[in-house]
Amino acid sequence: FDVSQHPNEANRFGWIVEFDPHDPESKPTKRTAMGRFSHENVAHNICEDSRIAFYSGDDAKFEYVYKYITNKPWDGTQGIHHGQLLDDGVLYVARFDENGTGVWLPLVFGLGPLTQENGFDDQADVLVHARMAADAVRATAMDRPEWVTTHPDSHDIYVSMTNNIKRGQDGKPDKDAANPRSNNAFGHIIKIVEDDVTSTEFDWDVFVLAGDEEHQSTINGDLYANPDGLMIDSRGVLWVQTDVSASKLNTGTFAQFGNNQMLAVDPDTGETRRFLTGPIGCEITGVTMTPDLKTMWVNIQHPGEVPEVLKRQGVKKTPATPNIASNWPDHQQNGRPRSSTVLITKNDGGVIGS
Numbered sequence: 470f471d472v473s474q475h476p477n478e479a480n481r482f483g484w485i486v487e488f489d490p491h492d493p494e495s496k497p498t499k500r501t502a503m504g505r506f507s508h509e510n511v512a513h514n515i516c517e518d519s520r521i522a523f524y525s526g527d528d529a530k531f532e533y534v535y536k537y538i539t540n541k542p543w544d545g546t547q548g549i550h551h552g553q554l555l556d557d558g559v560l561y562v563a564r565f566d567e568n569g570t571g572v573w574l575p576l577v578f579g580l581g582p583l584t585q586e587n588g589f590d591d592q593a594d595v596l597v598h599a600r601m602a603a604d605a606v607r608a609t610a611m612d613r614p615e616w617v618t619t620h621p622d623s624h625d626i627y628v629s630m631t632n633n634i635k636r637g638q639d640g641k642p643d644k645d646a647a648n649p650r651s652n653n654a655f656g657h658i659i660k661i662v663e664d665d666v667t668s669t670e671f672d673w674d675v676f677v678l679a680g681d682e683e684h685q686s687t688i689n690g691d692l693y694a695n696p697d698g699l700m701i702d703s704r705g706v707l708w709v710q711t712d713v714s715a716s717k718l719n720t721g722t723f724a725q726f727g728n729n730q731m732l733a734v735d736p737d738t739g740e741t742r743r744f745l746t747g748p749i750g751c752e753i754t755g756v757t758m759t760p761d762l763k764t765m766w767v768n769i770q771h772p773g774e775v776p777e778v779l780k781r782q783g784v785k786k787t788p789a790t791p792n793i794a795s796n797w798p799d800h801q802q803n804g805r806p807r808s809s810t811v812l813i814t815k816n817d818g819g820v821i822g823s
Contacts, residue, residue, distance in 0.1 A: 480597050485511060485525070487555065500555035503537045504576070504599035509615040510698075514624045516666040519543045521554065524626055526614030530633045531642060533603045534563040534614050534659075536573050538667060560596065562608040563661075565647035565673055571661070573669040574606045581606055612636060612648045612656065616699040618707070620736065626661040627676060627736075629696040631712060647673065654717075655680030655694040658709070677739060681725060690734075690741030694726050698754045702762060706822055707734040708744070710753040710767075718750070718776040729753045731767060733822055744822075745813075748797035748806070750774035755810075762820045765813040772797045773806025 470478045483505040489495035503511075506527040514522045519542035525535050539558040561573035577583065578592040582605040589595050595602045612633035619626050630648065635641045637651030644651045647659060660676040679694050680686040698710030710731045717723045730746045731753050747753050747769050755768035773795035775786050786793050791805040798809045815821060 480505065483507060485555070501593075501596055502556050502558055502560065504535055504560045505597050506532065506535070506599050510617060512617040512619045512626070514619050514626070514663075514666040515543065518667070520667060522666045523555075524617040524619070524628070526611075526617055526628055527600065528613060528615050528631075530613050530635055531610035532600065532614060533608050534611060534617070534628055535599070535603075536561040536563070560599070561669065562599075562603040562606065563671075564607065565609040565611075565645075565659075567646045569646070569672055569674055571609075571671045571673050573671070574603075574608055575669075576602045576606065609645070609647055610642050611659075612653045615697050615712075616710075618699040618701045620701050620705060621703055622705060624663065624666060625736075626663070627699055627701065627707060628659045628661065629699050629709075630657050630659060631695050631697050632656045647675070649675060650678070650685065654722075655684055655686070656696050658696055658699070676736075677734075677741075681722065684722075687739075688741055689739040691732060691743040692726060693730060693732055693741075693743075694723060697752070698731075698756060700756050701736070702758055702822075703760070704762065705736060707736050708732070708756055709734055709741075710756065712752045712754065715750055715774045715776045718778065720776070720778045724778075731756070748772040749779075749795045750776055750806075751795075751797075758821065762822070763814060763818060765821050767811045767813065768808070769798075769811060770808050771806075772808065 484499040485503045485508055487498045487500055507529055508525045509528040511523050511525045520539045521543050523537045527533050537558050537560050539554040560576045564574055565571045576595050578595050583589050583595050583602055612630040615629045615631050617628050633653045636653045637643050657678045658676040660674055662672045678685055678687045679696055693711050695711050695713045696709050697712035700708045711729045713729055728746045729752055731744050732741050733744050734741045751772040752770045754770050758765045775784055775794045784793055795806045796804045797806050
Protein backbone atom coordinates (compact mmCIF):
# COMPACT_ATOMS: atom_id res chain seq x y z
CA PHE A 470 0.00 0.00 0.00
CA ASP A 471 0.97 3.62 -0.45
CA VAL A 472 1.59 5.00 3.03
CA SER A 473 1.19 8.56 1.75
CA GLN A 474 -2.35 7.71 0.67
CA HIS A 475 -3.22 5.35 3.52
CA PRO A 476 -1.11 6.33 6.54
CA ASN A 477 -3.10 4.16 8.95
CA GLU A 478 -3.08 1.00 6.84
CA ALA A 479 -0.25 -0.48 8.92
CA ASN A 480 -2.51 -0.34 11.96
CA ARG A 481 -4.49 -3.25 10.53
CA PHE A 482 -1.59 -5.52 11.43
CA GLY A 483 0.00 -6.60 14.71
CA TRP A 484 -3.06 -8.00 16.50
CA ILE A 485 -3.91 -11.30 18.18
CA VAL A 486 -6.42 -13.04 15.90
CA GLU A 487 -8.77 -15.73 17.23
CA PHE A 488 -10.16 -18.57 15.11
CA ASP A 489 -12.92 -21.01 16.02
CA PRO A 490 -11.55 -24.40 14.86
CA HIS A 491 -14.94 -26.04 15.45
CA ASP A 492 -16.91 -23.77 13.13
CA PRO A 493 -15.75 -23.52 9.49
CA GLU A 494 -18.27 -20.71 8.92
CA SER A 495 -16.86 -18.51 11.67
CA LYS A 496 -14.85 -15.39 10.89
CA PRO A 497 -11.41 -14.69 12.36
CA THR A 498 -11.63 -11.99 15.02
CA LYS A 499 -8.97 -9.45 15.93
CA ARG A 500 -8.78 -9.13 19.72
CA THR A 501 -7.73 -5.51 19.83
CA ALA A 502 -7.94 -5.15 23.62
CA MET A 503 -4.77 -7.27 23.80
CA GLY A 504 -2.75 -4.54 22.08
CA ARG A 505 -1.04 -4.02 18.76
CA PHE A 506 2.58 -5.16 18.53
CA SER A 507 4.60 -8.06 17.10
CA HIS A 508 2.96 -10.84 19.11
CA GLU A 509 5.27 -13.87 18.78
CA ASN A 510 2.84 -16.13 20.62
CA VAL A 511 0.45 -16.03 23.56
CA ALA A 512 0.38 -18.16 26.72
CA HIS A 513 -2.10 -18.15 29.57
CA ASN A 514 -2.71 -18.82 33.25
CA ILE A 515 -6.12 -19.25 34.89
CA CYS A 516 -6.73 -17.15 38.00
CA GLU A 517 -8.30 -18.50 41.18
CA ASP A 518 -11.47 -16.55 40.36
CA SER A 519 -11.49 -18.09 36.84
CA ARG A 520 -10.38 -14.94 35.09
CA ILE A 521 -7.63 -15.59 32.55
CA ALA A 522 -4.24 -13.92 32.23
CA PHE A 523 -2.53 -13.95 28.83
CA TYR A 524 1.18 -13.24 28.29
CA SER A 525 2.92 -12.20 25.08
CA GLY A 526 6.30 -10.92 23.92
CA ASP A 527 6.87 -8.21 21.32
CA ASP A 528 9.36 -9.70 18.85
CA ALA A 529 11.73 -6.78 18.28
CA LYS A 530 14.85 -5.40 19.91
CA PHE A 531 14.20 -3.12 22.91
CA GLU A 532 10.52 -4.04 23.04
CA TYR A 533 8.37 -5.35 25.86
CA VAL A 534 6.62 -8.20 27.67
CA TYR A 535 2.85 -7.81 28.06
CA LYS A 536 0.07 -9.30 30.17
CA TYR A 537 -3.67 -9.09 29.59
CA ILE A 538 -6.20 -10.00 32.30
CA THR A 539 -9.86 -10.54 31.46
CA ASN A 540 -12.39 -8.59 33.51
CA LYS A 541 -14.84 -11.48 33.63
CA PRO A 542 -14.31 -15.14 34.61
CA TRP A 543 -14.10 -18.03 32.19
CA ASP A 544 -17.17 -20.28 32.10
CA GLY A 545 -16.24 -23.64 30.59
CA THR A 546 -19.81 -24.28 29.46
CA GLN A 547 -19.63 -21.36 27.02
CA GLY A 548 -16.89 -22.84 24.85
CA ILE A 549 -15.51 -20.71 22.04
CA HIS A 550 -18.43 -18.30 22.37
CA HIS A 551 -16.72 -16.92 25.47
CA GLY A 552 -14.14 -15.28 23.19
CA GLN A 553 -15.58 -11.89 24.03
CA LEU A 554 -13.55 -12.14 27.23
CA LEU A 555 -10.66 -11.06 25.04
CA ASP A 556 -12.48 -7.80 24.30
CA ASP A 557 -13.02 -6.88 27.94
CA GLY A 558 -9.89 -6.70 30.06
CA VAL A 559 -6.80 -4.72 30.99
CA LEU A 560 -3.48 -4.75 29.15
CA TYR A 561 -0.28 -4.44 31.21
CA VAL A 562 3.40 -4.14 30.36
CA ALA A 563 6.30 -5.38 32.50
CA ARG A 564 8.86 -3.32 34.37
CA PHE A 565 11.75 -5.46 35.64
CA ASP A 566 13.41 -3.76 38.60
CA GLU A 567 17.08 -4.19 39.49
CA ASN A 568 16.35 -6.02 42.77
CA GLY A 569 14.60 -8.99 41.15
CA THR A 570 11.07 -7.68 41.61
CA GLY A 571 8.81 -6.26 38.97
CA VAL A 572 5.53 -4.50 38.28
CA TRP A 573 2.84 -4.95 35.63
CA LEU A 574 2.04 -1.39 34.55
CA PRO A 575 -1.52 -0.83 33.27
CA LEU A 576 -1.90 0.61 29.78
CA VAL A 577 -5.15 2.44 30.45
CA PHE A 578 -6.05 5.79 28.96
CA GLY A 579 -6.10 8.51 31.60
CA LEU A 580 -3.67 6.75 33.96
CA GLY A 581 -0.24 8.29 34.44
CA PRO A 582 1.21 9.66 31.19
CA LEU A 583 -1.42 8.04 28.93
CA THR A 584 -3.36 11.26 28.40
CA GLN A 585 -4.27 13.64 25.59
CA GLU A 586 -1.52 15.97 26.75
CA ASN A 587 0.96 13.23 25.86
CA GLY A 588 -0.57 12.38 22.49
CA PHE A 589 -3.08 9.64 23.38
CA ASP A 590 -6.66 10.46 22.39
CA ASP A 591 -8.48 7.51 23.99
CA GLN A 592 -8.10 3.84 24.94
CA ALA A 593 -8.16 2.76 21.30
CA ASP A 594 -5.20 5.04 20.65
CA VAL A 595 -3.32 3.45 23.56
CA LEU A 596 -3.93 -0.04 22.17
CA VAL A 597 -3.04 0.83 18.57
CA HIS A 598 0.18 2.45 19.79
CA ALA A 599 0.95 -0.04 22.56
CA ARG A 600 4.70 0.32 22.04
CA MET A 601 4.50 4.09 22.51
CA ALA A 602 2.31 3.58 25.57
CA ALA A 603 4.87 1.17 27.02
CA ASP A 604 7.59 3.73 26.35
CA ALA A 605 5.53 6.37 28.13
CA VAL A 606 5.03 4.35 31.33
CA ARG A 607 8.74 3.44 31.31
CA ALA A 608 8.47 -0.31 31.03
CA THR A 609 11.70 -2.29 30.65
CA ALA A 610 12.97 -2.55 27.08
CA MET A 611 14.02 -6.17 26.56
CA ASP A 612 16.37 -8.12 24.29
CA ARG A 613 13.81 -9.13 21.66
CA PRO A 614 11.17 -10.96 23.73
CA GLU A 615 9.61 -13.80 21.77
CA TRP A 616 7.86 -16.89 23.11
CA VAL A 617 6.14 -17.18 26.49
CA THR A 618 5.13 -20.40 28.24
CA THR A 619 3.59 -21.11 31.64
CA HIS A 620 4.21 -23.99 34.05
CA PRO A 621 1.10 -26.17 34.51
CA ASP A 622 1.62 -26.56 38.27
CA SER A 623 3.55 -23.56 39.62
CA HIS A 624 2.17 -21.15 36.98
CA ASP A 625 5.66 -19.68 36.65
CA ILE A 626 6.19 -17.81 33.38
CA TYR A 627 9.18 -18.25 31.07
CA VAL A 628 10.00 -15.72 28.34
CA SER A 629 12.69 -16.13 25.68
CA MET A 630 14.93 -13.18 24.80
CA THR A 631 16.38 -14.22 21.46
CA ASN A 632 19.20 -11.68 21.12
CA ASN A 633 20.06 -8.00 20.89
CA ILE A 634 23.48 -7.07 19.56
CA LYS A 635 22.54 -3.39 19.82
CA ARG A 636 22.36 -3.52 23.61
CA GLY A 637 24.96 -1.10 24.97
CA GLN A 638 25.76 0.58 21.65
CA ASP A 639 25.97 4.37 21.43
CA GLY A 640 22.52 5.88 21.75
CA LYS A 641 20.96 2.57 22.80
CA PRO A 642 19.96 1.37 26.29
CA ASP A 643 22.80 -0.13 28.32
CA LYS A 644 22.67 -3.53 29.95
CA ASP A 645 20.54 -3.90 33.06
CA ALA A 646 19.61 -6.65 35.51
CA ALA A 647 17.02 -8.24 33.22
CA ASN A 648 19.23 -7.85 30.13
CA PRO A 649 22.65 -8.38 31.69
CA ARG A 650 24.90 -8.55 28.61
CA SER A 651 25.93 -5.82 26.20
CA ASN A 652 26.06 -6.99 22.58
CA ASN A 653 23.76 -9.85 23.55
CA ALA A 654 24.38 -12.10 20.56
CA PHE A 655 23.20 -15.32 22.22
CA GLY A 656 20.01 -14.49 24.12
CA HIS A 657 18.59 -15.62 27.45
CA ILE A 658 15.41 -16.78 29.17
CA ILE A 659 13.63 -14.87 31.94
CA LYS A 660 11.54 -16.57 34.65
CA ILE A 661 8.65 -14.66 36.24
CA VAL A 662 7.00 -15.77 39.51
CA GLU A 663 3.65 -14.34 40.60
CA ASP A 664 1.99 -14.85 44.00
CA ASP A 665 -1.34 -14.75 42.22
CA VAL A 666 -2.13 -14.71 38.52
CA THR A 667 -4.07 -11.45 38.96
CA SER A 668 -1.20 -9.78 40.79
CA THR A 669 0.39 -6.65 39.39
CA GLU A 670 3.67 -7.41 41.17
CA PHE A 671 6.08 -10.28 40.59
CA ASP A 672 9.54 -11.67 41.24
CA TRP A 673 11.87 -12.56 38.41
CA ASP A 674 15.32 -13.90 37.62
CA VAL A 675 17.43 -14.81 34.63
CA PHE A 676 16.68 -18.51 34.21
CA VAL A 677 19.56 -19.08 31.79
CA LEU A 678 22.07 -17.16 29.71
CA ALA A 679 22.55 -18.88 26.35
CA GLY A 680 25.84 -19.15 24.45
CA ASP A 681 29.15 -20.56 25.64
CA GLU A 682 31.33 -20.24 28.73
CA GLU A 683 33.44 -17.50 27.18
CA HIS A 684 30.30 -15.35 26.96
CA GLN A 685 29.05 -16.06 30.51
CA SER A 686 26.62 -18.82 29.54
CA THR A 687 24.90 -20.53 32.47
CA ILE A 688 23.63 -23.56 30.51
CA ASN A 689 23.84 -26.85 32.41
CA GLY A 690 24.36 -29.32 29.58
CA ASP A 691 24.20 -29.11 25.80
CA LEU A 692 24.93 -25.63 24.51
CA TYR A 693 22.62 -23.54 22.35
CA ALA A 694 22.12 -19.95 21.23
CA ASN A 695 19.18 -17.67 20.44
CA PRO A 696 16.29 -19.32 22.33
CA ASP A 697 13.00 -18.68 20.57
CA GLY A 698 10.14 -21.18 20.83
CA LEU A 699 9.23 -22.34 24.35
CA MET A 700 6.76 -24.90 25.69
CA ILE A 701 6.39 -26.53 29.09
CA ASP A 702 4.58 -29.85 28.80
CA SER A 703 2.12 -31.29 31.30
CA ARG A 704 4.82 -32.97 33.42
CA GLY A 705 6.92 -29.78 33.58
CA VAL A 706 9.64 -30.33 30.96
CA LEU A 707 10.67 -27.07 29.29
CA TRP A 708 11.24 -27.44 25.55
CA VAL A 709 13.50 -24.78 24.01
CA GLN A 710 13.73 -24.14 20.27
CA THR A 711 16.45 -22.01 18.68
CA ASP A 712 16.58 -19.45 15.89
CA VAL A 713 20.16 -18.62 15.00
CA SER A 714 20.00 -16.44 11.90
CA ALA A 715 21.41 -17.62 8.57
CA SER A 716 24.04 -14.90 8.79
CA LYS A 717 25.47 -16.51 11.96
CA LEU A 718 24.58 -20.20 11.56
CA ASN A 719 27.68 -22.44 11.72
CA THR A 720 30.09 -19.48 11.53
CA GLY A 721 32.65 -18.23 14.06
CA THR A 722 31.55 -18.66 17.65
CA PHE A 723 28.19 -20.00 16.45
CA ALA A 724 29.82 -22.98 14.69
CA GLN A 725 29.85 -24.91 17.97
CA PHE A 726 26.03 -24.84 18.16
CA GLY A 727 25.46 -26.41 14.73
CA ASN A 728 22.10 -26.15 13.00
CA ASN A 729 19.10 -24.85 14.89
CA GLN A 730 17.82 -27.33 17.44
CA MET A 731 15.29 -28.21 20.13
CA LEU A 732 16.31 -29.08 23.67
CA ALA A 733 14.64 -30.48 26.78
CA VAL A 734 15.31 -28.61 30.03
CA ASP A 735 14.51 -29.52 33.64
CA PRO A 736 13.20 -26.23 35.14
CA ASP A 737 14.29 -27.28 38.64
CA THR A 738 17.91 -28.25 37.93
CA GLY A 739 18.50 -26.52 34.61
CA GLU A 740 19.79 -29.79 33.12
CA THR A 741 19.67 -29.37 29.34
CA ARG A 742 19.71 -32.11 26.71
CA ARG A 743 19.56 -31.76 22.94
CA PHE A 744 16.48 -33.52 21.53
CA LEU A 745 16.69 -32.82 17.80
CA THR A 746 18.52 -30.74 15.22
CA GLY A 747 17.00 -29.27 12.09
CA PRO A 748 18.13 -29.27 8.45
CA ILE A 749 20.43 -26.62 7.01
CA GLY A 750 19.12 -23.07 7.14
CA CYS A 751 15.95 -23.79 9.09
CA GLU A 752 14.43 -22.35 12.24
CA ILE A 753 12.76 -24.66 14.77
CA THR A 754 9.50 -23.03 15.81
CA GLY A 755 6.31 -24.37 17.30
CA VAL A 756 5.68 -27.58 19.24
CA THR A 757 2.75 -29.42 20.76
CA MET A 758 2.08 -32.88 22.20
CA THR A 759 -0.79 -35.27 22.76
CA PRO A 760 -2.10 -35.45 26.35
CA ASP A 761 -0.39 -38.82 26.89
CA LEU A 762 2.95 -37.27 25.81
CA LYS A 763 3.52 -40.07 23.30
CA THR A 764 3.26 -37.98 20.13
CA MET A 765 4.90 -34.64 19.38
CA TRP A 766 4.57 -32.23 16.46
CA VAL A 767 7.41 -29.81 15.67
CA ASN A 768 7.50 -27.13 12.96
CA ILE A 769 10.53 -26.75 10.69
CA GLN A 770 10.50 -23.32 9.08
CA HIS A 771 12.33 -22.12 5.92
CA PRO A 772 14.76 -25.06 5.49
CA GLY A 773 17.31 -24.51 2.77
CA GLU A 774 17.90 -20.84 3.50
CA VAL A 775 21.53 -20.47 2.48
CA PRO A 776 23.69 -19.76 5.56
CA GLU A 777 26.45 -17.19 5.33
CA VAL A 778 29.06 -19.93 5.76
CA LEU A 779 27.92 -21.48 2.46
CA LYS A 780 27.61 -18.13 0.69
CA ARG A 781 31.29 -17.56 1.41
CA GLN A 782 31.97 -20.79 -0.48
CA GLY A 783 30.10 -19.50 -3.51
CA VAL A 784 26.79 -21.24 -2.82
CA LYS A 785 23.95 -19.08 -4.13
CA LYS A 786 20.26 -19.88 -4.40
CA THR A 787 18.58 -18.96 -7.69
CA PRO A 788 15.18 -19.79 -9.23
CA ALA A 789 16.96 -22.58 -11.10
CA THR A 790 18.66 -23.96 -7.96
CA PRO A 791 16.18 -23.71 -5.06
CA ASN A 792 17.70 -26.83 -3.51
CA ILE A 793 21.30 -25.63 -3.56
CA ALA A 794 21.52 -25.83 0.25
CA SER A 795 18.87 -28.46 1.06
CA ASN A 796 16.10 -30.54 -0.49
CA TRP A 797 14.53 -31.43 2.85
CA PRO A 798 12.01 -32.99 3.58
CA ASP A 799 11.45 -34.99 0.37
CA HIS A 800 15.15 -35.45 -0.45
CA GLN A 801 14.35 -35.69 -4.16
CA GLN A 802 17.17 -34.79 -6.52
CA ASN A 803 15.34 -31.81 -7.98
CA GLY A 804 13.04 -31.18 -5.04
CA ARG A 805 12.87 -27.81 -3.36
CA PRO A 806 13.04 -27.40 0.44
CA ARG A 807 9.69 -26.87 2.14
CA SER A 808 8.59 -25.80 5.58
CA SER A 809 6.98 -28.80 7.25
CA THR A 810 5.52 -30.18 10.45
CA VAL A 811 7.30 -33.25 11.79
CA LEU A 812 5.48 -35.94 13.79
CA ILE A 813 7.65 -37.67 16.39
CA THR A 814 7.00 -40.89 18.35
CA LYS A 815 9.27 -43.29 20.22
CA ASN A 816 10.06 -46.63 18.64
CA ASP A 817 8.61 -48.39 21.68
CA GLY A 818 5.49 -46.20 21.70
CA GLY A 819 6.41 -44.73 25.08
CA VAL A 820 6.39 -41.24 26.56
CA ILE A 821 8.64 -38.82 24.69
CA GLY A 822 11.56 -37.70 26.81
CA SER A 823 11.47 -40.76 29.06
